[in-house]
Amino acid sequence: MSLLPHRALRALDRFHAARPWDHNARFHRWILRRLPERVGSALDVGCGSGDLARLLAGRAERVHGVDADPEITDRARQLTPAAAPVTYAAADALTGLGDRSYDVITCVAVVHHLPFTRALETFRDRLAPGGTLVIVGVARERTPVDHLLGIASIPLNIVMALLKNRGRTTPRPVSMTARTRPADLTFTEIVREARAVLPGVRLRRRLFWRYTLVWRRR
Incomplete structure (x- = not known):
């Protein structure tokens, strides 16, 4: 999006402020398709209001969500049925x-809010043999491919916003209220560091300014 004129960027910001939708939630079902049908335990790091943790409860006997914000974890508990095998x-x-x-x-x-290599090492060390790590991340745009994917995402983003909101002006979802900051690492740098820590890891650029990382521990 950085190649667009400032006037266009401001217009898009106003449009999405009035018609927000959660880009990250779009990947939740994709994440589930990367996982076995049944698992014993799951950990969602940066769980926010618990949307993904509640979905993981359909696959896992136990789900634990961790977030640095006490207010958002309290909100996650409120939104999670008491019978669900989910803790925060x-x-x-x-x-x-x-x-x-x-x-x-x-x-x-x-x-991208964490020291990247240390985070991957921590996740690797907490993953059981045969376990699966799935990350949806944000990279800093740098290459022509990055910018082309960003530009291609703009019309799709508008369509999704219209479909999600049906033309209405709606408040931001709870999952979108957390503070964010721009990514520091480019996708190329992310790939290099991830391969050094997680042999056999698979990474891919995605639309909507995201990339995905999947690794299975042997």
Whole structure:
């Protein structure tokens, strides 16, 4: 989006402020398709209001969501049925995971807030043998491919906003209220560091200013 004139960017910002939709939630079903039908335990790092954690409860016997914001984890508890096998904790994503291992670890639009290599090492060490790590991340645009995908995402983003809101002006979803910051690493840098920590990892650029990372521990 950085190649667009400032006037166009401001117009898009106004449009999406009035018709917000959660880009990250679009990947939730995609994440589920990367996972086994049934697993013992799952960890969602940066769980926010718990949307993905509640979906993971359909696959896992136990789900634990971690987020650094106590207010958003309280909101996640309120939104989660009491019978669901989901717990939440307000904790640091790197130092607050404890010693337990998990069959599935997910992390959506959070890892760019963390020291990238250290985060991957932490997730790797908490993943049980045979487990699956799935990350949906944000990279800094730099290459022509990055910019082309960003430009291609703009009309699709508008269409999705119209479909999600049906022409109405709606408040921002709870999952979109957390503070965010721009990514520091480019996709090329992310690939290089990820391959050094997670042998056999698969990464791919995606539309809507995201990339995906999938790794299975042997």
